[in-house]
Amino acid sequence: MAADKREHILATAEKLFGDNGFDGTSVRDIAQHANVNLAMISYYFGSKEKMLEALLEHRANYTILEALNKDESLTPWEKVDRVVDFYVDKIMNNLCIHNIMMQGSNSRSEVIKELVTKIKLRNFEQIKKIIIDGQKKKIFRKVDIELTVGTVMGTISQTTLARNFYAALFNIEKDNEEAYRKKITPKLKSHLKQLLHAHLDINSEE
Amino acid sequence: MAADKREHILATAEKLFGDNGFDGTSVRDIAQHANVNLAMISYYFGSKEKMLEALLEHRANYTILEALNKDESLTPWEKVDRVVDFYVDKIMNNLCIHNIMMQGSNSRSEVIKELVTKIKLRNFEQIKKIIIDGQKKKIFRKVDIELTVGTVMGTISQTTLARNFYAALFNIEKDNEEAYRKKITPKLKSHLKQLLHAHLDINSEE
DNA sequence: TTGAATTAAACAAACGTTTAATTAATTATT
DNA sequence: AATAATTAATTAAACGTTTGTTTAATTCAA
Numbered sequence: 001m002a003a004d005k006r007e008h009i010l011a012t013a014e015k016l017f018g019d020n021g022f023d024g025t026s027v028r029d030i031a032q033h034a035n036v037n038l039a040m041i042s043y044y045f046g047s048k049e050k051m052l053e054a055l056l057e058h059r060a061n062y063t064i065l066e067a068l069n070k071d072e073s074l075t076p077w078e079k080v081d082r083v084v085d086f087y088v089d090k091i092m093n094n095l096c097i098h099n100i101m102m103q104g105s106n107s108r109s110e111v112i113k114e115l116v117t118k119i120k121l122r123n124f125e126q127i128k129k130i131i132i133d134g135q136k137k138k139i140f141r142k143v144d145i146e147l148t149v150g151t152v153m154g155t156i157s158q159t160t161l162a163r164n165f166y167a168a169l170f171n172i173e174k175d176n177e178e179a180y181r182k183k184i185t186p187k188l189k190s191h192l193k194q195l196l197h198a199h200l201d202i203n204s205e206e
Numbered sequence: 207m208a209a210d211k212r213e214h215i216l217a218t219a220e221k222l223f224g225d226n227g228f229d230g231t232s233v234r235d236i237a238q239h240a241n242v243n244l245a246m247i248s249y250y251f252g253s254k255e256k257m258l259e260a261l262l263e264h265r266a267n268y269t270i271l272e273a274l275n276k277d278e279s280l281t282p283w284e285k286v287d288r289v290v291d292f293y294v295d296k297i298m299n300n301l302c303i304h305n306i307m308m309q310g311s312n313s314r315s316e317v318i319k320e321l322v323t324k325i326k327l328r329n330f331e332q333i334k335k336i337i338i339d340g341q342k343k344k345i346f347r348k349v350d351i352e353l354t355v356g357t358v359m360g361t362i363s364q365t366t367l368a369r370n371f372y373a374a375l376f377n378i379e380k381d382n383e384e385a386y387r388k389k390i391t392p393k394l395k396s397h398l399k400q401l402l403h404a405h406l407d408i409n410s411e412e
Numbered sequence: 413t414t415g416a417a418t419t420a421a422a423c424a425a426a427c428g429t430t431t432a433a434t435t436a437a438t439t440a441t442t
Numbered sequence: 443a444a445t446a447a448t449t450a451a452t453t454a455a456a457c458g459t460t461t462g463t464t465t466a467a468t469t470c471a472a
Contacts, residue, residue: 005417019312021229021312024229024314026460026462027462027463028461028462036418037417037419038419038420039418039419039420039465040417041463042464043417043418047463048461048463099312103309105368105370105371106226106305106367108226116371117374120368121375124371143397143400144396144397146375146376147361147393147394148397148401150361150365150368150372151361151364153364154357154359154362154363154364154365155353155356155360155361157360158356158360158363159360161311161367162308162359163311164311164319164322165326166352166356168323170352187350188353191349191357194405195405198404198407199404201404204410232426232427232428233428233429234426234428243453243454245429245431245452245453245454246451248429249452253428254428254429
């Protein structure tokens with residue numbers, strides 16, 4: 001079936017783009033690793049760049065954050081903790097697509113750049129809502145919301161983009177992705193939660 | 207003189223690598239923008255990759271952090287603030303080399319990857335010393351030092367790697383690098399200082 | 413039998429690098 | 443100080459690969 005094959009090509013491309021970057025991955029690499037004919041990529045997607053667009057569109061997923069936001073049974077603190085869990089898990093389990101999005105920000109293609117920005121903006125809006133809600137309820141203090149979100153994203157990104165560095169730091173064998181994930185994920189979650197609690201808590205000292 | 211020309215080529219390469227990535231920049235691009243003959247790059251550096259190595263070696267600079275650490279007239283809080291100022295200024299004024307280092311982490315060349323890791327490790331050790339010193343003096347509380355440094359680096363990186371996103375967020379015209387720097391730098395400094403104070407202060411609430 | 417899927421081969425363009433020839437600058441010799 | 447010899451710097455052209463994409467022929471399914 002065609003949809004399966006398309007999906008399989010996208011998954012292969014995701015891995016390779018994530019490991020070697022867009023420019024560092026050739027269409028022949030993808031075709032070979034996916035065991036499809038070279039021409040199939042143009043046939044399915046039109047071009048290499050259109051394939052990246054398709055990949056980004058396909059992986060963008062806002063629904064969970066939006067559902068979280070609508071859940072009125074959760075306190076702002078609980079929501080913050082869940083956002084942390086959600087993002088750490090999401091990025092740690094999708095290292096490739098995350099690397100692609102970070103590299104996509106620097107793409108030469110305006111289409112790609114705008115697509116990545118759009119996805120990020122939409123995710124940002126959801127987190128912003130949570131923080132503002134906490135502030136209205138006099139639980140969170142006044143902070144720079146944009147950069148607070150940047151800190152969460154940046155801290156997680158750091159552990160994936162500079163993986164070599166953190167692997168050296170935590171004495172994890174360099175190419176064992178699974179060991180890295182296992183070790184970093186809980187550390188990252190508790191660090192971010194502690195950080196955000198100290199940062200957002202209205203009762204913190206000045 | 208030869209040294210000037212070599213330097214000029216490196217500066218040109220830095221800008222282009224920073225903007226378009228290593229794979230996204232051709233040797234011909236560099237030669238053209240630097241107004242030198244194509245063959246000069248092989249002549250001076252041996253190869254494109256060796257040129258990137260030369261660029262990283264050339265720009266790595268640890269001395270300021272080491273001096274800061276040895277200054278015993280400063281309190282740990284003052285040192286933290288200065289580290290923030292130092293890094294924000296450094297990265298904001300060297301967007302290109304910073305982008306290169308982030309991309310270099312994902313390079314296919316082991317030489318480059320290890321070089322970047324080495325530079326980062328050396329910087330990390332200096333910041334780690336400051337935090338441990340503050341903990342010994344019962345001013346800072348127990349935190350995950352590795353990830354705390356990751357948060358500082360990550361937050362700053364975020365504003366440079368995802369510049370398009372933050373430009374959209376802060377309503378800065380997309381391609382005005384100077385306006386972006388002017389607007390983000392002070393925001394970033396005060397956000398990080400507030401964040402670190404709340405995070406590190408031993409008197410913060412649990 | 414019609415249209416979609418798949419293939420091997422070819423395309424022109426761009427890539428990093430090397431060559432061989434020429435010019436500029438240094439050094440050595442008279 | 444002038445000239446010859448030597449080294450360094452610079453160039454245009456070409457090298458062989460690899461790049462993304464297209465073509466035209468063939469196989470497969472409806």
